[in-house]
Amino acid sequence: MNRLHFIAIGLLSGTVGAALMFYMLKPGSSTQPIALKEEPARLIHTAHTPPSSGGLDAPSFANAAAVSVDAVVHVKTIQRSTASASPWYELFGYESPSRVAQGSGSGVIIDPSGYIITNHHVIQSADQIQVSLNNNRTYVATVMGTDPATDLAVLKIDVEHDIPALTFGASSDVEIGEWVLAVGNPFDLTSTVTAGIVSAKARSINILRGDPRTMEYPVESFIQTDAAVNPGNSGGALVNTAGELIGINTAIASRTGSFSGYSFAVPSSIAQKVAHDLITFGEVRRAYLGVHLEPVDEELAAELGLAEVAGCAIVRVVPNSGASEADLEIQDVILAVEEIPISNFPALQECIAQYHPGDYVNVDIVRNGQKERIQVQLKSRDGSITDTTSARASEANPTDWIASCNAGFSSPSASIRNSLNQPHGIQVISLSEGPLKDAGIRKGYIITRINGEDITETEQIRNAFESGEGGLLVEGIYPNGKTAYYGVAIPN
Numbered sequence: 001m002n003r004l005h006f007i008a009i010g011l012l013s014g015t016v017g018a019a020l021m022f023y024m025l026k027p028g029s030s031t032q033p034i035a036l037k038e039e040p041a042r043l044i045h046t047a048h049t050p051p052s053s054g055g056l057d058a059p060s061f062a063n064a065a066a067v068s069v070d071a072v073v074h075v076k077t078i079q080r081s082t083a084s085a086s087p088w089y090e091l092f093g094y095e096s097p098s099r100v101a102q103g104s105g106s107g108v109i110i111d112p113s114g115y116i117i118t119n120h121h122v123i124q125s126a127d128q129i130q131v132s133l134n135n136n137r138t139y140v141a142t143v144m145g146t147d148p149a150t151d152l153a154v155l156k157i158d159v160e161h162d163i164p165a166l167t168f169g170a171s172s173d174v175e176i177g178e179w180v181l182a183v184g185n186p187f188d189l190t191s192t193v194t195a196g197i198v199s200a201k202a203r204s205i206n207i208l209r210g211d212p213r214t215m216e217y218p219v220e221s222f223i224q225t226d227a228a229v230n231p232g233n234s235g236g237a238l239v240n241t242a243g244e245l246i247g248i249n250t251a252i253a254s255r256t257g258s259f260s261g262y263s264f265a266v267p268s269s270i271a272q273k274v275a276h277d278l279i280t281f282g283e284v285r286r287a288y289l290g291v292h293l294e295p296v297d298e299e300l301a302a303e304l305g306l307a308e309v310a311g312c313a314i315v316r317v318v319p320n321s322g323a324s325e326a327d328l329e330i331q332d333v334i335l336a337v338e339e340i341p342i343s344n345f346p347a348l349q350e351c352i353a354q355y356h357p358g359d360y361v362n363v364d365i366v367r368n369g370q371k372e373r374i375q376v377q378l379k380s381r382d383g384s385i386t387d388t389t390s391a392r393a394s395e396a397n398p399t400d401w402i403a404s405c406n407a408g409f410s411s412p413s414a415s416i417r418n419s420l421n422q423p424h425g426i427q428v429i430s431l432s433e434g435p436l437k438d439a440g441i442r443k444g445y446i447i448t449r450i451n452g453e454d455i456t457e458t459e460q461i462r463n464a465f466e467s468g469e470g471g472l473l474v475e476g477i478y479p480n481g482k483t484a485y486y487g488v489a490i491p492n
Contacts (some may be wrong), residue, residue, distance in 0.1 A: 017333035020206045022251050022264075024121045024151075025105065025186075025234035052390055059241060064181050065193045070164040071109045072183045072236055074190050075118055075141075075155070077126035092240030104235030106184035107131065107155060108245060110275055111281035114139075116155040116236030117275050119250055120146045123153050131157050134191055142307040145278030148220045149286070150353075151208055151250055154278040166237060168413055169244025171223065171267035171350075172340055174198055182227040182249055182263065184236025195228030196263075202347035205264060207251050219286075221350035222248045229263040238265040247271070270353045271414055277356075280408070280429065287355045287378035289337075289363075290321020293345045296333060304331060305369055311376045312342055320383040326363075326376040333366040336428055338480050352378065358385040359444055362480065407436050409458045412446055416479055424448060424456045425476065439486040441474070449475040465490060 015375045079101045105122035109115070116131060123129055129141040139157035146153040174180075178198045186192055201223055208218035223238065229249050238247035247265030254260040277284045293312035294300065301309045315324050334342050337351045338361050355361060355381040364373050379385050412427045425446040427437065447455050449462045451473055464472055472488045 016077045016390070017083055021255065021257075022205050022253055023230060024119070024207070025184075025231050025249065028051075030173065059179055061179070061181055061195055061241065064239055064241050064243040065183070068166060068181065068183045068237050068239045068245075069191050069193065072134070072191070073109060073116060073165040074104065074132040074185045074188075075107045075116075075122055075235060076102065076104045076130040076132065078128040078130075080127050098301075102359035104185065104232055105234040106232065108235070108237045108248065109163055109165040110168070110245070113166045114157040114159040114163065115144070115270075115275070115279060116141065116157065117248060119248065119269060120148050120151045120153045122235045123155070129155060131155065132190070133163065145227055145282045147274050147278065147284045149217065149268050149284070150199070150274050152248065152266060152271060152278075154273045154275050166239070166243070166245040168268050168272045169240055169242070170419065171269045173248045174201065174223065174240065174246050174267075176201060177243055180225055180227055180246065181239050181241075182225070182229045182233060182265075182313065183232065184229065184233035184249060185237060186230035186232040189230060192233075194228040196225045197221060198225050199262070200224035201267075201351060203264060203346055204346045205251065205253070205262075205346075213481060219270065219353055221267060221270065221353075221384055222250070223267050225255045225263050225265065226261055227263060228259045230259050231257070233263075235424075244268075245271075251408050267350055269350055273354050276429070281409075285356045286317075286380065287352055287357045287359060287377060288321060288381055289348065289352050289361075289376060290318035290323035291316075291328060291334070291348075292316035293334065293342075293348060295344050304333065306333065306366060307369070310330060310341075310343075311366065312344060312348070314426050320379075322376045322379045326374050328363070328365070328374065328376070329367065334363060335366060335371070336364040337361055337362055339364070356443055358442065360442065407434065409447075409461060412479075416446075420446075420479070420481060422448065422477060422478060424454050426458055426461060433489070435488050436486075439474070439488045441484075441486055441488075442478070444479055445476050445484065446478070447474055447476045 105118060107116040107118035110117050123143060127267060130138055131141045132138045141155040141157050144156050176198050177473065180196060180198055182194045184192060203222045203224045204220040206221065208220055225238065229252055233249045236249045237245055238249055240246050246268045248271050249263060249265045251264045252259055253262040274284055291314045294315050295312050296306065296309055298309055300313060304313065314328060314330050314332045314334065317328055317330060336342055338346065340351050342348050342351065343382040355378050357378055359378050361378060362373055362377055363376050364371065377385065408429050409426050410429045412425060417423065425448040427446045428443055447461065449455060455461065471490055474488050475484045477483045
């Protein structure tokens with residue numbers, strides 16, 4: 001079976017070739033206007049002009065722009081390096097002169113307290129990072145963590161009061177053809193908004209290199225749009241018409257280094273989980289299913305005797321993985337994971353990237369012509385499911401003082417609340433040996449009621465453990481929609 005690869009296509013005309021390349025969107029230290037052609041400028045129709053014929057009205061993006069502009073920031077970086085100099089400097093006791101390189105990009109405020117998500121390549125190797133808000137206030141930012149495998153990073157600025165933040169939307173609900181806005185700072189032009197449509201999903205362009213320190217594989221499942229983005233847009237927001245964050249603009253396909261029709265954004269399903277992990281743990285706790293896939297085409301469907309051309313066939317099962325322990329087999333065809341259709345490996349990566357090692361997912365497959373649903377416990381790359389909370393988690397997650405629970409808690413994301421139609425509840429985001437785990441509760445569980453009382457904040461969980469006698473009746477729901485009830489013993 002042939003593996004699917006994304007290839008940069010070179011278009012040839014006579015003896016002249018123009019290769020399609022993929023560019024990160026961070027501008028260099030000195031962005032200057034470039035004349036791309038030595039010919040007089042002329043006005044042309046653009047693909048971004050809304051249609052005016054046929055009685056169709058262009059949608060209004062004013063509300064979405066108003067929501068997102070104040071939550072997108074200008075990220076400026078300073079990198080200092082020692083320039084090579086004459087040995088006479090050192091001989092006479094002088095320090096070698098230093099060189100200062102400046103760069104810039106964009107970022108998105110994801111929490112009113114000052115947490116900002118951006119691209120890893122925007123702040124990579126920076127000695128100092130400055131963040132400018134849309135109101136022209138400037139702050140020095142601290143790096144909370146980076147994830148080269150997804151090209152994401154989280155910054156923190158100390159603010160005096162809450163600042164505008166974007167709400168994560170569900171990128172899994174985004175449809176091809178849907179209108180979107182790109183918000184960022186191209187060419188150091190602050191607060192720039194452009195519109196386009198989603199032209200593809202689950203796109204891999206082989207631009208990421210992963211993390212050599214941890215040997216992490218790159219995770220690519222980009223949202224492809226034709227919203228105009230340029231150098232400086234990296235780390236900026238891709239939002240839907242409701243003003244919800246559905247992606248982080250990262251790269252463009254271009255023959256010139258400037259926008260030529262296609263841009264690529266990390267979907268919010270990946271960005272939200274990465275941001276949570278970096279804030280809570282200082283690292284990404286990445287889960288793996290443990291399979292290699294081949295997209296099903298007509299030829300393969302006929303070979304496997306499939307009734308329809310859909311899904312991806314398993315060509316390898318990784319030993320000691322969740323897939324291996326769940327008895328997934330070569331030639332099983334994966335149709336969906338948690339009811340999300342799987343059409344290629346990037347789609348699987350995007351889906352699994354939302355989970356932690358130890359979480360369970362439902363995998364819909366076709367085996368020998370029969371459809372089955374198999375539950376798989378995801379593992380880390382080394383085959384473990386243990387998720388030991390780090391020192392960063394204790395510092396960043398103030399709920400770790402529930403020592404008797406040995407658990408960490410957080411409010412569920414807006415997308416999870418909306419998908420479950422669940423207005424209240426507190427989610428278990430870390431879990432080690434203790435009464436909750438002993439009762440059978442798994443990480444990701446959303447506690448909605450304890451002893452009949454609605455749970456809206458973590459303090460109620462603490463009070464329940466401190467005032468309860470004997471045991472607690474805990475009610476809740478998992479992100480996949482499965483409700484569950486547990487009897488939890490109170491530690492002496």
